[in-house]
Amino acid sequence: MRQSKLFTKTKKEAPADEVSKNAELLIRGGFVHKEMAGVYSYLPLGLRVLRKIENIIREEMNSVGGQEVLMSSFQPKENWEKTGRWEGMDDLYKVGDSSDRFVALGPTHEEIVVPILKNYVSSYKDFPVAVYQIQNKFRMELRAKSGMLRGREFIMKDMYSFHTSQEDLEKFYENMKGVYKNIFSRAGIGHLTYLTFASGGTFSKYSHEFQTVTGAGEDTIYLDENSAIAVNKEVYNDEVLQSLGLDKAKLKETKAIEVGNIFDLKTKYSQPFDLTFTDEKGEKHVILMGCYGIGLGRLMGTVVEALADDKGIVWPQSVAPFTLHLLALGDDETVTAEANKVYESLVKAGVEVLFDDRAGMSAGEKFSDADLLGMPFRAVVSARSLKENGIELKKRTEEKGKIVTLDELLKILNEKSA
């Protein structure tokens, strides 16, 4: 994509009403636009990141047989009354219309997915089944904060699994731990993300969170680096440590961001809707459920928080909006012609490239923008690079680049994106 055509522009100044690094950088870079506290629109660059994250998650969900759906955001009040959450959930948006009817704006979808399943499945032969979606969620956060990390409207992947036995549920649940690990590794924060024991609510001993260690985290966890297991402060006590076989002396207290959470729901939501199956003997039993969430915007913000340096964002290849940022320095005709040629070749080779073809911009401005926007590779075409018969290629994380030919450039990038 030609940067001269991109309608968003970078900002030199940090927004006044944001202190979090993720929001500051994403807004300055023109990835997102803040509408109000905790509500952001995705702009072209941000949407490209979101789509990449989405695809990673989708692939991983499909790998365990997840079936993708898209459920409604408007949800019937009666369903929420059935589970006791119409009054019981503080952050539920209740939306009225002109005839005094109210609906819930979905903060999660147990109240929708269970009745849907009930309509189609009833035999033990129908199970197990797992259903997921990637969709906007609404929660009336009394205090939205930390930029993309805690919003009132946010995009979440929520998966629900349905089982005929606790053993089957647990097998699936264990499997999901691995799947979640893959997702965070693929998103570039695997080395900072730990399986964390957290409160399971009233129905289960624990739930499991995936916590990414960064100073910007909202949660406090106690991390055992050897076993790569952590305990959330909310369940941190001697008894819990003992049951998990953790040595208190070896735990490190740290701040972390919860990027994913999985729950053993048992019959909490299947019971109110009477979601049952008939077994081989013709006996009816209530279905057991698990649920598995990941906030995509939060994941995007976490990647920024965890990996950015003082110059800007550092995108991992896997979620970067573009693999390469190609800069043409100076408005000299030979440079422009050569840069265009390089750009066309890259596009033709299928490389995702952002081409800074903006005229009248100083070299410094282009460099600063490239650092801020954080593509994994930066290529420079300039009078200087032409004199050396090549293109200057540099990784975002490197100080100095090297001169390569167009063929070499294509080779390096194809290897990277393979």
Added chain:
RNA sequence: CGGGCUGUAGUAUACCGGUAGUACAAGUGCUUUGGGAGCAUUUAGACUGGGUUCAAUUCCCAGCAGCCCGACCA
């Protein structure tokens, strides 16, 4: 939801009971081009409502919004 702070242009600010000035940013033109360059020029502002007052952006009250601490967080 409890507590705190703050609302003047995109940002940072100044002055003021008599309707607002500066810098940076942004736009335009020209010049520049290896780390946010220069000159010229243009655009742009008192959160909303009520009260006090001859007069309110300024003082008072309320609302709203934003941020921070805490609580909450399937």
